[in-house]
Structures are given as structure tokens and as C-alpha cells.
Amino acid sequence: xxxxxxxxxxFSPVLTPFNADSTPDPVRFVKHCRWLLDQDVxxxxxxxxxxxxxxxxxxxxxxxxxxxxxxxxxxxxMPGTGACALPDAIELTKxxxxxxxxxxxxxxxxxxxxxSDEGLYRAFATVIxxxxxSRLRIYLYHIPPVSQIPITRGLIARLLKAYPGAIAxxxxxxxxxxxxxxxxxxxxxxxxxxxxxxxxxxxxxLRGGGAxxxxxxxxxxxxxxxxxxxxxxxxxxxxxxAKLDATRAAFAKFPMIxxxxxxxxxxxxxxxxxxxxxxxxxxxxxxxxxxxxxLDAVGFTVPNAASLA
Amino acid sequence: xxxxxxxxxxFSPVLTPFNADSTPDPVRFVKHCRWLLDQDVxxxxxxxxxxxxxxxxxxxxxxxxxxxxxxxxxxxxMPGTGACALPDAIELTKxxxxxxxxxxxxxxxxxxxxxSDEGLYRAFATVIxxxxxSRLRIYLYHIPPVSQIPITRGLIARLLKAYPGAIAxxxxxxxxxxxxxxxxxxxxxxxxxxxxxxxxxxxxxLRGGGAxxxxxxxxxxxxxxxxxxxxxxxxxxxxxxAKLDATRAAFAKFPMIxxxxxxxxxxxxxxxxxxxxxxxxxxxxxxxxxxxxxLDAVGFTVPNAASLA
Numbered sequence: 001x002x003x004x005x006x007x008x009x010x011f012s013p014v015l016t017p018f019n020a021d022s023t024p025d026p027v028r029f030v031k032h033c034r035w036l037l038d039q040d041v042x043x044x045x046x047x048x049x050x051x052x053x054x055x056x057x058x059x060x061x062x063x064x065x066x067x068x069x070x071x072x073x074x075x076x077x078m079p080g081t082g083a084c085a086l087p088d089a090i091e092l093t094k095x096x097x098x099x100x101x102x103x104x105x106x107x108x109x110x111x112x113x114x115x116s117d118e119g120l121y122r123a124f125a126t127v128i129x130x131x132x133x134s135r136l137r138i139y140l141y142h143i144p145p146v147s148q149i150p151i152t153r154g155l156i157a158r159l160l161k162a163y164p165g166a167i168a169x170x171x172x173x174x175x176x177x178x179x180x181x182x183x184x185x186x187x188x189x190x191x192x193x194x195x196x197x198x199x200x201x202x203x204x205x206l207r208g209g210g211a212x213x214x215x216x217x218x219x220x221x222x223x224x225x226x227x228x229x230x231x232x233x234x235x236x237x238x239x240x241x242a243k244l245d246a247t248r249a250a251f252a253k254f255p256m257i258x259x260x261x262x263x264x265x266x267x268x269x270x271x272x273x274x275x276x277x278x279x280x281x282x283x284x285x286x287x288x289x290x291x292x293x294x295l296d297a298v299g300f301t302v303p304n305a306a307s308l309a
Numbered sequence: 310x311x312x313x314x315x316x317x318x319x320f321s322p323v324l325t326p327f328n329a330d331s332t333p334d335p336v337r338f339v340k341h342c343r344w345l346l347d348q349d350v351x352x353x354x355x356x357x358x359x360x361x362x363x364x365x366x367x368x369x370x371x372x373x374x375x376x377x378x379x380x381x382x383x384x385x386x387m388p389g390t391g392a393c394a395l396p397d398a399i400e401l402t403k404x405x406x407x408x409x410x411x412x413x414x415x416x417x418x419x420x421x422x423x424x425s426d427e428g429l430y431r432a433f434a435t436v437i438x439x440x441x442x443s444r445l446r447i448y449l450y451h452i453p454p455v456s457q458i459p460i461t462r463g464l465i466a467r468l469l470k471a472y473p474g475a476i477a478x479x480x481x482x483x484x485x486x487x488x489x490x491x492x493x494x495x496x497x498x499x500x501x502x503x504x505x506x507x508x509x510x511x512x513x514x515l516r517g518g519g520a521x522x523x524x525x526x527x528x529x530x531x532x533x534x535x536x537x538x539x540x541x542x543x544x545x546x547x548x549x550x551a552k553l554d555a556t557r558a559a560f561a562k563f564p565m566i567x568x569x570x571x572x573x574x575x576x577x578x579x580x581x582x583x584x585x586x587x588x589x590x591x592x593x594x595x596x597x598x599x600x601x602x603x604l605d606a607v608g609f610t611v612p613n614a615a616s617l618a
Contacts, residue, residue: 022395022435053420056366056396084393086331086587087365109588110420111362113455119588126331126587146422148457149588278395278435279418279428279458 005137006168006193007102008211010202010226011078012036012218013047015260016055016063018275024059026066028273028308032219032264033072035307039222043067044105046080046092048146048173049216049257054277057088061095074100078214082107082141086123090130103137103168105214110147117155124159128166136166139214143173143197150174156187171214173197177204184208199225200248203241206232220260221247223303243298250294258283259291266292267305314446315477315502316411317520319511319535320387321345321527322356324569325364325372327584333368335375337582337617341528341573342381344616348531352376353414355389355401357455357482358525358566362416363586366397370404383409387523391416391450395432399439412446412477414523419456426464433468437475445475448523452482452506459483465496480523482506486513493517508534509557512550515541529569530556532612552607559603567592568600575601576611579618 014036017028033043045067046052046060055063064079081092081104089106096104106127108120128136140159142151151170159167169192172180180201183194185208193211196202202213202225212229224247228240251259258276262283265273274282283291302308323345326337342352354376355361355369364372373388390401390413398415405413415436417429437445449468451460460479468476478501481489489510492503494517502520505511511522511534521538533556537549560568567585571592574582583591592600611617 048420053393054395054418056394056400059394059396084362085365085368086363087368091365109363111357111455112588113457115588116590119590122587122590146420148422278432279421279424281425281428281431 005102006191006211007042007078008193009040009042010212010218010222010229011042011044011195011214012222013049013080013214013216014043014045015219015257015264016050017273018277020272020275022275022277024055024063026063029063030066030070030072032308033067034070035304036218036222037072037076040226041218041222042076042078043072044078044080044214047105047214048143049219049260050080051257051277051280052080057083057092060092064095064099068099075102077101078103078105078139080105080107080141084109084111086126089127093127093131093136097131097133097136103139105139105141105171107141107143107147108149108151110149113148115149117152117158120149120151120155121158125162128163134165137168138166139168139195140170141173142170145173145175153182153186156192160187160190160192167192169193169195169211171195171197177201180205180210181208184210198248199228199244202228202244203232203237216256216260217248217251220251220263220302221300246298247300250298250300253294254283254287254291255280262288262291263295263300264302264308267302268308270309273308314411315520316351316387317502318349318351319521319527319531319538320351320353320504320523321531322358322389322523322525323352323354324528324566324573325359326582327586329581329584331584331586333364333372335372338372339375339379339381341617342376343379344613345527345531346381346385349535350527350531351385351387352381353387353389353523356414356523357452358528358569359389360566360586360589361389366392366401369401373404373408377408384411386410387412387414387448389414389416389450393418393420395435398436402436402440402445406440406442406445412448414448414450414480416450416452416456417458417460419458422457424458426461426467429458429460429464430467434471437472443474446477447475448477448504449479450482451479454482454484462491462495465501469496469499469501476501478502478504478520480504480506486510489514489519490517493519507557508537508553511537511553512541512546525565525569526557526560529560529572529611530609555607556609559607559609562603563592563596563600564589571597571600572604572609573611573617576614577617582617
């Protein structure tokens with residue numbers, strides 16, 4: 001792996017716009033991705049906040065194709081490609097690598113609980129061996145509150161040793177700073193890039209030598225998060241961090257995915273941005289008004305919101 | 310729903326035989342299914358113990374096609390068709406219904422945790438509305454230890470009211486007899502057939518008016534389990550139940566799926582029956598010997614084992 005190919009900065013698990021009939025809308029998806037790129041946010045499409053696991057592999061392939069056909073740069077893409085079924089993970093990972101995506105964000109298989117590190121090692125190794133492409137760069141996705149399947153330090157060490165080229169880094173969505181800190185100390189010096197799982201830990205992660213963050217709220221508050229990434233050595237960094245935290249907290253009073261979609265619908269004037277797929281449920285009217293008040297209170301704005309409609 | 314179409318008895322989440330390269334082996338799959346049917350065990354193919362979520366929809370379709378092409382009766386099939394992505398659930402459910410399968414066993418979407426009953430209701434309703442076939446009979450799959458997504462009494466009541474024809478029953482794999490008992494009391498009298506999730510609760514379930522059980526160990530101990538189902542009113546029923554429990558306990562000392570596969574490999578002489586897909590791991594030699602001793606101690610036998618090779 002050369003230094004030139006290493007990703008850093010702010011990425012967002014891109015929200016997936018659905019039509020009223022619940023099919024993905026590639027047009028708004030491309031618009032949203034372009035809007036993110038314009039603000040220097042990279043595209044971690046098909047993450048948890050993208051409702052990626054609520055979509056079939058075929059639907060995700062089509063959305064990725066739409067981005068490529070629109071001319072968006074794969075060098076700024078880190079699509080999520082992990083799945084319970086390894087053939088699904090292999091298919092989407094292959095497609096991403098062949099398209100030139102700079103990396104992929106990979107969940108472990110998450111149906112069976114309490115599985116061994118040996119089993120998880122085999123899962124990742126199976127995908128890497130099947131993709132068989134030296135361009136593959138995997139960011140391991142550690143999100144035990146949702147997946148229930150932790151990616152342990154022992155597993156990372158073993159994977160890094162066996163596949164030093166393919167294992168590029170991780171997203172730590174444990175919500176546990178002590179875990180992120182341990183990863184930074186043990187693995188970042190080996191060229192394993194640690195991304196915090198939310199901007200709450202962005203400044204701490206950068207101070208610890210980390211690569212940036214991959215964060216849900218990158219979808220709605222991109223400029224301010226990118227600003228901290230670019231100026232984290234400035235004197236106002238802690239003040240910037242506090243402001244990011246306040247905006248995130250304004251969203252986090254509500255179910256996060258429906259709340260972010262409601263905020264985009266509100267600011268863009270495009271009501272179908274509220275649509276989520278089951279088992280998620282959109283905010284009800286009362287929640288929408290409360291969200292708007294919560295966001296107004298922290299001075300939330302969406303620049304160029306009309307371009308998202 | 311007419312009484313004639315209601316399923317009862319013993320079903321097994323059919324173990325999926327894999328080749329050394331980890332592809333499913335339809336030949337041994339058909340043999341195993343035929344062996345189960347010969348012993349009056351119905352085919353809940355694509356369950357948890359089938360490693361169903363470790364297979365793509367395409368792989369499952371091919372295995373189902375293999376059963377149909379081999380002339381096995383769809384009237385004895387209740388394939389698992391639930392998935393995180395509703396398009397996947399819809400595709401496999403449609404195929405099963407069109408093939409004439411007597412029922413489908415349906416997991417809720419299981420990636421997002423802590424979702425609402427409203428969201429789960431919409432998930433099942435979406436599948437039912439999309440399949441749009443009066444032959445559809447759904448058995449709800451309640452397995453919170455693995456899926457982490459419980460199917461509550463409130464959700465069942467709402468689904469039964471909205472879709473009395475399509476909602477046919479459930480498999481209760483909570484491992485909590487009080488839950489099964491509550492389901493039997495509240496829903497079984499409405500024609501909602503409650504299957505226990507293991508033979509440990511078979512006798513209790515039948516005494517409570519339940520329909521039978523859908524059990525992993527149906528793969529390896531079918532005759533004795535079916536015998537209890539057929540003779541549960543006899544005086545020796547409790548003694549039969551105790552014997553079933555002892556055999557199950559002999560397996561349960563080990564990871565269940567690899568242990569059942571190892572037992573079939575041992576008795577049939579076909580070593581590749583041991584193969585599991587990541588993230589599962591096959592038993593090591595020490596575990597295999599310990600399993601064999603454990604099974605010998607309870608007098609475990611596999612009738613006509615050569616037919617599984």
C-alpha cells in the first residue's frame with residue numbers, strides 16, 4: 001500500500017433516498033453525493049445510516065453504478081460491502097474494487113452471535129481471497145451496538161499480518177473512546193488508519209494520530225465537520241468540537257436516520273426524503289416539529305439545500 | 310385458511326451440506342431431505358441451523374429448485390424466507406409460494422436493533438402485500454437469542470387481525486417456556502399454530518394444544534422425536550421426553566451446527582459433511598472425539614446413515 005492511496009478526512013454513510021413506493025431513487029442519491037463531495041465529504045455509501053442492509057445486493061449495485069455513470073470520483077468512495085452471506089459480500093466488494101473505489105467498509109457477518117475470532121478471520125479472509133485484487137483496501141467496521149459482533153484487537157492483528165495490503169484501517173463505532181484509543185496506539189503506527197465512528201471523537205482521534213471520521217451527521221452538517229478536520233490544530237478546535245457535539249445532540253434526541261432524512265426534507269422542501277424502509281419508521285409530525293425546534297436552537301442550516309430536492 | 314392446509318408435527322431446519330470449496334451441495338441436500346421425509350420430518354429448509362443467512366438468495370433458490378426437481382413434496386416444506394432486506398424476503402417468499410410450499414418461516418429484518426413493533430409490522434405487511442398470493446402461509450420466527458428482534462404478542466395480534474389468512478403460526482425459539490405458554494393460550498385458539506423451537510418443549514407444547522416443534526436436532530434424531538409426537542398421549546410420554554432431552558444435551562455441549570454436521574459425517578462416513586461456512590467453524594479433532602463419546606453414552610444411532618453420504 002502506498003501512502004498516496006491512504007484515505008483520510010470526513011466520510012459519510014450516505015443516506016439513501018427512497019421513492020414513495022420504497023424503491024431507491026438514484027437521481028436524488030447522485031445529487032446528495034455530489035453535494036457531499038462539494039463540501040469535501042467522502043462517500044461511505046451503503047453504511048448503517050444508509051439503510052444498506054435493508055437493500056438487496058442488486059439495488060446497491062445499481063446505486064453504485066449511478067454514481068459512476070454520473071462521473072463521481074471512485075477515489076472518494078468507500079462503499080459498505082459486508083454482509084451475512086459471504087457470496088453477497090464478495091459480489092459487491094468485487095464490483096467496488098473493479099470500479100476503482102478507494103476502499104470498502106466491511107461489516108462482519110452479523111446473524112450468528114458469539115462467534116469466534118477464528119470464524120471472523122475466515123470470513124474476511126474468504127472475501128479477500130475471492131476478490132483477489134491488489135487494489136482492495138478494506139476498512140473493518142466495528143459497530144457492536146448494532147452488529148453485536150465486535151472486531152477485536154486480536155482479530156485485527158491477525159488480519160494485518162496475513163493481509164497487510166488489503167487491511168487498510170477501520171471505522172470504530174463502538175462509542176467507546178478507550179477502544180478507539182487502543183486502536184490508535186496499537187495499529188495506527190502500522191499504517192492502519194483509524195476513523196472515529198462519529199464526529200464526537202473527531203478531535204480526540206486526530207490528536208491521537210487518527211485519519212478522520214466516518215459519521216452519520218456528515219449527511220447534514222458536513223461543512224462544520226470538515227472545517228474541524230482542516231483546522232484541528234487551531235486554537236478554536238475545542239470550541240469547534242463543542243459546536244459539532246451540540247448539533248449532533250440536537251439530532252440524537254430522535255431516531256437518527258429518520259431525523260436526518262426529515263431535516264433534509266424540511267430544508268430541501270422535498271417531502272419524500274422522509275421515506276425510510278421497514279423496519280425503520282419515519283418521524284411523526286410531532287417529532288418533526290420537535291426536531292425542527294431542536295435544530296433551530298443550535299442554528300442548524302443546510303447550504304444549497306435546494307440542490308437536494 | 311382451511312383445516313386441511315394447517316401444518317403440524319416435527320419439522321427440521323435442514324442442515325445445508327457444503328462442498329470443500331464452500332458451495333452448497335444440492336445432491337447431498339436432496340438426500341438429506343429425502344431421509345428426513347422418510348422419517349416423517351418436514352422440511353424447514355433455510356433456518357438458523359441451515360446457515361441460511363450465510364447463503365445468498367440465489368443459492369437458496371437453487372437448493373429449493375433441487376428439491377422440487379427431485380420430486381420432493383412442497384406440501385411438506387416450510388422454507389425460511391426472512392431477510393434484512395425486504396426485496397430478498399419478497400423474492401424468496403414468492404418463489405416458495407409459487408412452488409406450492411405449505412408455509413414459510415419468516416425472520417424479521419434483524420440488522421437494526423431496538424426497532425418498533427410499528428416498523429416490524431410494516432416489514433411483514435410489505436412482504437405479504439408484495440407476494441399478494443392467497444396461498445401464502447407465514448410462520449413468524451421468534452428467536453431473540455440470535456436475531457435480537459423479538460416478535461411480541463402485540464405484533465402478532467395486529468398481524469393476525471390484518472392478515473388472518475397469511476399469518477399461520479410461529480416458531481418460538483426464545484427458549485422461554487413462559488413465552489410459548491402465553492402464545493398457546495392467547496393465539497393457538499385462533500388457529501395460529503404454535504411450534505416449539507426445540508424438542509425440549511415438545512411434550513409441554515402438545516399438552517398445551519400446540520402444533521409440534523421445529524427443531525435443529527430433527528436433523529440427527531428424527532425418529533425418536535416423531536415417535537413422541539405420534540404417541541404423546543401414551544403413558545411413556547414423559548420417559549420419551551427425558552430421552553429426547555438427553556440426546557439433545559449430548560449435542561448441546563458443543564456448538565450445535567458443527568456438532569450435528571460432525572455427527573452426520575461420522576455416521577455416514579462422508580467427511581465433507583463437517584464443512585460449515587464462516588463465521589462458523591467446524592469442530593476440531595478433540596471436540597469430534599468428545600462428541601462421539603457424548604453421543605455413544607446416550608446410545609445415539611443414525612438409521613440408514615449410508616444414504617446421507
